[in-house]
Amino acid sequence: MNLEQVKKLESKLLLATYDRYPVLLTKGQGVHVYDAKGRKYLDFLSGIGVNALGYAHPAISKTIARQAKLLIHTSNLFYTEYQGKLAAGLTKISGLDRAFFTNSGTEAWEAALKLARAYAKEGCAAGSEPKWRILALEHAFHGRTFGSLATTHKEKYRAPFTPVVPGVEFVKFNDVADLEQKFDSTVCAIGFEFIQGEGGIRPVSREFAQRAFDLARRNNALLIADEIQSGMGRTGRWFAYQHYGILPDLVTVAKPIAGGLPLGALLASERVSQCIHPGMHGTTFGGGPLACSVALQLLNLLEKQKFLKRVQKTGEYFMEKLEKLRASHPAIKEVRGLGLMVGVEMESDDLAKAVVQQMLERGVILNRTDETVLRFLPPFIIKNKHVDEVIAKLDQVLTANSRQLAGMAQRRSR
Numbered sequence: 001m002n003l004e005q006v007k008k009l010e011s012k013l014l015l016a017t018y019d020r021y022p023v024l025l026t027k028g029q030g031v032h033v034y035d036a037k038g039r040k041y042l043d044f045l046s047g048i049g050v051n052a053l054g055y056a057h058p059a060i061s062k063t064i065a066r067q068a069k070l071l072i073h074t075s076n077l078f079y080t081e082y083q084g085k086l087a088a089g090l091t092k093i094s095g096l097d098r099a100f101f102t103n104s105g106t107e108a109w110e111a112a113l114k115l116a117r118a119y120a121k122e123g124c125a126a127g128s129e130p131k132w133r134i135l136a137l138e139h140a141f142h143g144r145t146f147g148s149l150a151t152t153h154k155e156k157y158r159a160p161f162t163p164v165v166p167g168v169e170f171v172k173f174n175d176v177a178d179l180e181q182k183f184d185s186t187v188c189a190i191g192f193e194f195i196q197g198e199g200g201i202r203p204v205s206r207e208f209a210q211r212a213f214d215l216a217r218r219n220n221a222l223l224i225a226d227e228i229q230s231g232m233g234r235t236g237r238w239f240a241y242q243h244y245g246i247l248p249d250l251v252t253v254a255k256p257i258a259g260g261l262p263l264g265a266l267l268a269s270e271r272v273s274q275c276i277h278p279g280m281h282g283t284t285f286g287g288g289p290l291a292c293s294v295a296l297q298l299l300n301l302l303e304k305q306k307f308l309k310r311v312q313k314t315g316e317y318f319m320e321k322l323e324k325l326r327a328s329h330p331a332i333k334e335v336r337g338l339g340l341m342v343g344v345e346m347e348s349d350d351l352a353k354a355v356v357q358q359m360l361e362r363g364v365i366l367n368r369t370d371e372t373v374l375r376f377l378p379p380f381i382i383k384n385k386h387v388d389e390v391i392a393k394l395d396q397v398l399t400a401n402s403r404q405l406a407g408m409a410q411r412r413s414r
Ligand SMILES: *Cc1c(COP(=O)(O)O)cnc(C)c1O
Pocket: 104, 105, 106, 107, 109, 141, 142, 143, 144, 193, 197, 198, 226, 227, 228, 229, 230, 254, 255
């Protein structure tokens, strides 16, 4: 089938939830993906931060093939080898004590919210007054299921489905006064991304994060870190909160965790884990042997091949080059990011949209988030030469657009 045929079929048969780029992808290799016409794209989005080791990584493909022949699924009614081993790896790198495995990011976030409510209710956070308010941040994104949706800030995501789960309030981003005003002993948890992803690659300030941690301690509420996009080494440390020297009570992980297979995890401290008992929560698919064996392989590779250092270095190189580009292109307002989680704030949403499209035409994949921000989440395996290619093409695209804009302004003034 070609692109037109696929488009026609989908437009008739699928719910119209996605606005796809007009490209039919058929395979990938390393940092590149290929479309049905054999065109090659340099992928600086990696399936929205999923394909940390790029495409068709031999060790990942091999693990999938081996495990597929043994056991793909069993249900959580039985023991398999990999959940415990993977939990050992994840607790070691995170500093937390226990894990619960899910199929996706939103499901890990749901589990975190449920655990926070259960913890408050079970008297683990003993007190007589009601304690079920949850604080989230403006511009936060935590997923699309009802609980996650209630903590996701964008009105357009929530409005068609109200009423969402009650009890959530949004704190103004990095506004300590607002945080202090909304935080009291009726709060059971505050949850946020230390670096917002969908919200435009915005890091939470040190002061805000520390204050949130202190207020959570004082009010016996939980601090939940959403590391679904920023976790597993993306920022040059295993988790973004590690840049802040803060240990959350709950951490959610997903996107890159299983080399492209659907898997998520909730990591919890021992103290909080004590309020969950058999039957209270569960999933059919979550933590299956196929996804978990691949996740274990991925974690081993990330550790053995010293990817944290590599992500740090390539990330610094990328940011430096982007800053240089900003100096010659006033349409770039700001460059933000950590490691290989990078955002470039453009002066308008139209320009950001045009840049994404023209980069795609030149064979580079990135996307736009929060209207005006170009988002880059490349695979960890990129080299400086790939950064150079993206920078050179961005330079071309921005130059062409500024000429066009200047031309338009001239015509208007005539
Ligand atoms: C993608 C994302 C989610 C949702 O994950 P899904 O797997 O799409 O459900 C939640 N939080 C953050 C920060 C994300 O980037």
